[in-house]
Amino acid sequence: MKKVLVPTDFSDNAWDALMYAIRLYDDIPCHFYILNTYQVSPSRTVNTMNIERDTHMYRVLKEDSENELKKIATYLKNNLLNNKHEFETLSLSGSLTTSLKRLVFNENIDMIIMGTAGASGAKEIFMGSNTIKAIKDIDLCPIISVPEKYEYEEPEQVAFATDLKRHFNIIELNCLRELQLIHNFKIRVIHVKEEYVLDTVQQQNVEALKQYFEIDSISFEEILTDTKVAEAINDFVVDQKINMVCLVNYEHSFIEKLTHEPIIKKMSFHSSVPLLILPA
Secondary structure (H helix, E strand, C coil): CEEEEEECCCCHHHHHHHHHHHHHCCCCCEEEEEEEEECCCCCCCCCHHHHHHHHHHHHHHHHHHHHHHHHHHHHHHHHCCCCCEEEEEEEEECCHHHHHHHHHHHHCCCEEEEEECCCCHHHHHHHCCHHHHHHHHCCCCCEEEEECCCCCCCCCEEEEECCCCCCCCHHHHHHHHHHHHHHCCEEEEEEECCCCCCCHHHHHHHHHHHHHCCHHHEEEEEECCCCCHHHHHHHHHHHHCCCEEEEEECCCCHHHHHHCCCHHHHHHHHCCCCEEEEEC
């Protein structure tokens, strides 16, 4: 049984991510963990009044979290009658990323699926997002970020963006392969062109991908761009009606080196389709 972890802050975006997760694994036996975290910032001045206030706030947040999770559990029980799916709600005190890391390790989670609301300007630079923090800090589990207001579409085409310069580990591609077997989608490997001719390593990687995936289920294409890479990928997504974008999250990724833009952060904020991040 697959184990899928879905964080929620009870926003519309988080709800859409939960619905996406359920439909993505519609025909697969799954145990869904629906997680909400809450945290009280301790008062700087330590005195009896502040301690009592913090304790009261903790109880309020805990009660609100548990009540909202009960509403979700009740709705799922009454409306989503899929005997292949199990749901478990978790209300935990502490930071989201710490709770995610602990659950991934302790429960052997297969996938995290979470919403990521769009942002721009100063908000993008200074606020970041829980999804970005999770992508940065969690290196044992794939993550799918679901854009705000995204309506589920059956994956038929998935764009896998890579420079082909790094040897792929079969283990890190397992998640993409599993999803392909479930949904029978086409993988379109898109190479943001930096050179005129592929070198030996890149050619070897092309052959390795052909061997790992069925030859008729994968294609290789180039993106020529004189603009930011994230914009070029999103243009490709729109033009070719792509349903998901996949990236491998390894340190100093090719796109970041190529354009000096934090590609995974920008794609998480601005991608018009779900973004699958595979841990290296």
